[in-house]
Amino acid sequence: MGQNITRKIIADHLISGDMVPGAEIALKIDQTLTQDATGTMACLQFEAIGLPRVKTELSVSYVDHNTLQMGFRNPDDHRYLRTMAAKYGIVFSPAGTGICHQLHLENFARPGKTLIGSDSHTPTAGGVGSLAMGAGGLSVALAMAGEAYFISMPKVVKVNLTGRLKGWAAGKDVILKLLGMLTVKGGVGKVFEFAGPGVQTLTVPERATITNMGAELGATTSIFPSDEQTRRFFACMGREDEWVELLPNTDAEYDEVVEIDLSALEPLVAQPHMPDRVCTVRELAGLKVDQAAIGSCTNSSYADLKTTALALNGKKTHAETDLLISPGSKQVVKMLARENLIEPMLDAGARLLECTCGPCIGMGGSPTSAGVSVRTFNRNFEGRSGTQDGQVYLASAQTAVNLALAGEFTDPAQWGEAPARVELPQSAPSIRDLFIFPPADGADVTVLMGPNIVPLSKFEAMPDSFAVKVLLKVEDNITTDHILPAGAQITALRSNIPAISEYIFSRVDEGFVARIKKEGQGVILGGENYGQGSSREHAALGPRHLGVKAVIVKSLARIHRANLVNFGILPLLLVNPADYDKLAEGDSLTILASAIPAGQTAAITTANGRRIDVTNDLTEKELEIIKAGGLLNYVRGQQA
Ligand code: MIC
Numbered sequence: 001m002g003q004n005i006t007r008k009i010i011a012d013h014l015i016s017g018d019m020v021p022g023a024e025i026a027l028k029i030d031q032t033l034t035q036d037a038t039g040t041m042a043c044l045q046f047e048a049i050g051l052p053r054v055k056t057e058l059s060v061s062y063v064d065h066n067t068l069q070m071g072f073r074n075p076d077d078h079r080y081l082r083t084m085a086a087k088y089g090i091v092f093s094p095a096g097t098g099i100c101h102q103l104h105l106e107n108f109a110r111p112g113k114t115l116i117g118s119d120s121h122t123p124t125a126g127g128v129g130s131l132a133m134g135a136g137g138l139s140v141a142l143a144m145a146g147e148a149y150f151i152s153m154p155k156v157v158k159v160n161l162t163g164r165l166k167g168w169a170a171g172k173d174v175i176l177k178l179l180g181m182l183t184v185k186g187g188v189g190k191v192f193e194f195a196g197p198g199v200q201t202l203t204v205p206e207r208a209t210i211t212n213m214g215a216e217l218g219a220t221t222s223i224f225p226s227d228e229q230t231r232r233f234f235a236c237m238g239r240e241d242e243w244v245e246l247l248p249n250t251d252a253e254y255d256e257v258v259e260i261d262l263s264a265l266e267p268l269v270a271q272p273h274m275p276d277r278v279c280t281v282r283e284l285a286g287l288k289v290d291q292a293a294i295g296s297c298t299n300s301s302y303a304d305l306k307t308t309a310l311a312l313n314g315k316k317t318h319a320e321t322d323l324l325i326s327p328g329s330k331q332v333v334k335m336l337a338r339e340n341l342i343e344p345m346l347d348a349g350a351r352l353l354e355c356t357c358g359p360c361i362g363m364g365g366s367p368t369s370a371g372v373s374v375r376t377f378n379r380n381f382e383g384r385s386g387t388q389d390g391q392v393y394l395a396s397a398q399t400a401v402n403l404a405l406a407g408e409f410t411d412p413a414q415w416g417e418a419p420a421r422v423e424l425p426q427s428a429p430s431i432r433d434l435f436i437f438p439p440a441d442g443a444d445v446t447v448l449m450g451p452n453i454v455p456l457s458k459f460e461a462m463p464d465s466f467a468v469k470v471l472l473k474v475e476d477n478i479t480t481d482h483i484l485p486a487g488a489q490i491t492a493l494r495s496n497i498p499a500i501s502e503y504i505f506s507r508v509d510e511g512f513v514a515r516i517k518k519e520g521q522g523v524i525l526g527g528e529n530y531g532q533g534s535s536r537e538h539a540a541l542g543p544r545h546l547g548v549k550a551v552i553v554k555s556l557a558r559i560h561r562a563n564l565v566n567f568g569i570l571p572l573l574l575v576n577p578a579d580y581d582k583l584a585e586g587d588s589l590t591i592l593a594s595a596i597p598a599g600q601t602a603a604i605t606t607a608n609g610r611r612i613d614v615t616n617d618l619t620e621k622e623l624e625i626i627k628a629g630g631l632l633n634y635v636r637g638q639q640a
C-alpha cells in the first residue's frame with residue numbers, strides 16, 4: 001500500500017505498537033519546544049528526572065507568553081528558564097525574540113522530524129513537513145529525557161486541495177472553511193494531511209497558518225509535504241542544507257478524504273465564541289469594528305505583515321478602530337524594516353507591539369466592553385481576550401486590515417482589487433545569534449530560582465473506592481480557558497500550583513473553589529469535547545490539587561485527556577449520554593476505582609441506588625498511572 005507522509009514519519013519513529021487507527025503507539029521524539037507559561041513546570045519536571053542533559057536532537061525553550069513581566073514573578077521564571085537551559089543543553093530564546101511557533105518554523109523545524117511542544121499550536125511546524133504535536137508539559141519533559149511519546153495511532157485524513165486562492169481569500173480561509181465543515185471536535189484522533197494539486201500553490205507561511213489552526217479541529221496534528229515551496233522557504237531562512245523532500249507515494253492511501261477547492265474560497269470569519277462558528281465576511285457587512293489585532297502564532301509572518309503594510313500604505317485606520325500589530329519574530333521586523341514597511345503601519349495609526357503572544361492570551365490589548373475585535377488569531381473563546389463580553393471574530397490579515405480601515409465589516413467586493421500574494425524574498429536577515437546556545441558542558445552552571453516557583457506537592461495514590469459529589473456540571477466544548485483562564489494576572493502563577501488553583505473554573509462558577517475546599521474532593525460532570533483548546537497541564541494539575549478525583553463526560557479532547565492521566569484524575573465517559581441530563585450538581589456518587597477495567601464499561605452508583613454506566617478508553621498502563629496518583633508516582637514506583 002502506498003504510504004502517506006504521516007505514516008512514513010510514524011513508521012520511521014515507531015518504538016512500539018501497531019499502526020492501526022486507535023491503537024496505542026510509542027514514538028521517538030527528535031525535537032521539543034517549550035514556552036514560558038507551560039515550560040517552567042516542564043523544566044522542573046525534567047530536573048526531577050535527574051539527567052545531566054537532554055537527550056533529544058534539539059530542545060528549545062522560548063519566552064513569549066508572560067513577557068509583560070509585571071512584578072518579579074515572570075522575570076524570575078525567565079531567569080530560571082535561561083539558567084536551566086544552559087545547564088541541561090537546551091537552546092534558549094529570550095523574551096521578545098518572537099513567538100515560539102513562528103521562531104521554530106523559521107529556525108529549527110525540519111521535514112520528516114518528530115516534534116512535541118508544551119503548547120497546542122506546535123503543529124505549526126507541520127507547514128514544513130514535521131510531525132509536530134502539542135503535549136502536556138510532563139510528556140515534553142519525558143521526551144527531553146529521551147522517553148517515547150505515547151499517542152493513539154491517528155486516522156490520516158487527506159485534505160485534497162484543488163484550484164488556487166483568488167482575490168482576497170487567504171490561507172486562513174482554508175482552515176476556517178475546514179472548521180466550518182468539521183467543527184471543533186471534527187479532528188479528534190486524526191491527522192490532516194494536505195495533498196492534491198492545490199498544495200504547490202500555497203507558500204510555507206500560508207501552510208503554517210493552516211497547520212497551526214488545525215489544533216482547533218481537535219486534531220492530533222496537520223501536515224504538508226516538503227516540496228519546492230518548502231525548499232524555497234528553507235533557502236530564504238538560510239538553511240537550505242536542512243531541507244529534504246518529503247512527499248506521499250503517488251498511490252498513497254488515506255483513511256478519509258475531504259475536498260477543498262481553493263478557487264471557490266472567499267474571506268471567512270469565525271464568530272464569537274468558537275472557532276467553528278464560521279460565516280462569510282460579506283454576511284456581517286455593517287457591523288462596527290472597535291479593534292483589530294494582527295499577529296499571534298497563526299498570522300504574524302513576514303507575508304502577513306507585508307500584506308498588512310501594503311494595504312495601510314498612505315491610509316489611516318478608522319478613527320474609532322484600534323489596530324494592534326504583533327510581529328511573529330524579530331526576523332519578521334527586520335525583513336519589514338529592510339523594505340521600509342514599518343512606516344506605513346505607524347503612519348496609519350497602528351500600534352506596533354512586541355514580538356510575543358500579547359493580546360492572543362489576554363496579555364494587554366483587551367477590547368472595550370462588548371467591543372467587536374477582529375483578530376488574526378486562532379481562538380475566540382469567551383473571555384480569553386481579557387474582556388468577558390468582548391466579541392472576538394477570527395479572520396485573515398487581509399480581512400483584519402481592510403476592516404480596520406473601514407471601521408466596520410464590509411463586503412470584500414468593496415476592498416478594491418486584491419494585490420498579488422506576497423512571495424518570500426530569496427534571503428532574509430538572520431537572527432540566529434539572538435538565541436542562547438548552551439555550553440557543551442553545563443555542569444558548572446547554577447540554576448537560579450525565584451520565590452514564585454513552588455515545587456509540586458506529592459499526590460496520593462487513588463483510593464480503591466470513594467464517595468464524591470458532583471461539584472460542577474458544565475456543557476459541551478468546555479475549553480481549558482474555562483477550566484483555567486489565561487490573562488496576565490493568572491498566567492503569572494503558572495509555576496505556583498497552590499496559588500493558581502484558586503482560579504480553577506473561576507469564570508464559570510465563582511463558588512467552585514470554595515465548594516471543593518469544603519468537600520475536600522469531588523467530580524466534574526461535562527459534555528462533549530471536554531478540555532479542548534490549550535495544552536496547559538495546569539487545567540489538570542489545579543483540579544487535582546483541589547481534590548478533583550474524576551471527570552465524567554461525554555467525550556474528551558486529546559491533550560487534556562493525557563494531562564488528566566498524567567496527574568491521576570480518572571477520565572470516565574458516559575455510556576448513555578442521557579445520564580448527563582439525569583445527574584445534577586450536588587448528587588452523591590460512589591466510584592469503585594478498583595473495579596474499573598481498562599477500556600471497558602463499569603457502573604457507578606448514585607446515593608439513591610441509581611446505576612450510571614461509564615466506560616473509559618484507558619490502556620492498562622494508563623489506568624495503573626492514575627491509580628498510582630499520576631505519572632510521577634508511577635515512574636518513582638517503577639524505579640523502586
Ligand atoms: C494558548 O494558546 O491557549 C496557549 C496559551 O498558548 C496554550 C499554552 C498555555 O496555556 O500556556 C496552548 O495553546 O497550549
Ligand code: SF4
Pocket residue numbers: 065099119121296297298356357360361377378
Ligand atoms: Fe501564543 Fe496565542 Fe499562539 Fe497560544 S495561540 S502560542 S497564546 S500566540
